[in-house]
Amino acid sequence: SEVGFNLYCRLLEEAIKELREEEEGKEKKEDITPVIDIKIDAYIPGGYISDLKQRVLIYKKLAEIKDLEDLERVKEELKDRYGIYPRELRNLLEIIYLKIFLRKLGIGSLVVKENKLILRYLQNAKIKAKLSRLPSFYQQRLIKEEHRLSGISKIDLSGIKFAEILKFLKEFVINLAKDSI
Structure with missing residues (x-):
């Protein structure tokens, strides 16, 4: 809950800063660092790069x-120097891929919890418009809440196998980012 409150404070500060910049006619910088919370193994295994300093x-x-x-440059370097990446590193690279898109979209966090994807974002109107233009497959998964907090959207993940979550998230974020990246 401490982390959640800190994230909330940071998102609030960034939203206020964004509003001030809009008033002054400045463009928002893509300087947020999205938080991704998915319960998967995402790291560089010691068996892949044994030297701690190199890791x-x-x-x-x-x-x-x-x-x-x-990202592509680092992926090529890893493959050239150390060979085909193990699953844990592949997961880590997919998370970095997601972060690139989330940053550009102004999404501060992506959390997978209890068969739900929870997005917290700064640019309310822009993201809500993008959510409304998603293909029907994703539209049907949007959870409609009467007293929904501004800047939060939830997507139902039930029926998606745990092993397929990263693939779903990647496709979802790519669809959300269409026409903006």
Whole structure:
């Protein structure tokens, strides 16, 4: 709950800053760092990169990725130096992919909890408009709540196998980002 409150405060500060920048005619910078909370193994296994210093350097490179070109460059480097990535690293790379899109969309967090995807976002009107234009497959999964908090959307994930969650999230975010990236 401490983390949730801190995230709420950060999102609130960013929303206020965005409103002020809009009033001043400035464009919002893509400087948010989206939080992704999915219960999957996403790390660099010691068996893939045994040298701890090398692993730390790769983690630093991964943390600095800001766009798809950076991600592809690091993926190629990993494959060239260490071979085909194990599942845990593939998951980590998919999460970084999601973060790139979430940052561009202004989504502060993506949480998978109890068969639901919970999105918290800063640019309310823009995201709500994008959600309304999603293909019907995703529209049917949107959870309508009467007293829904502004800046939060929930998507039903029931029926999606746990192993397929990352694939679903990636396709969902790509569909959400259409026409804006």
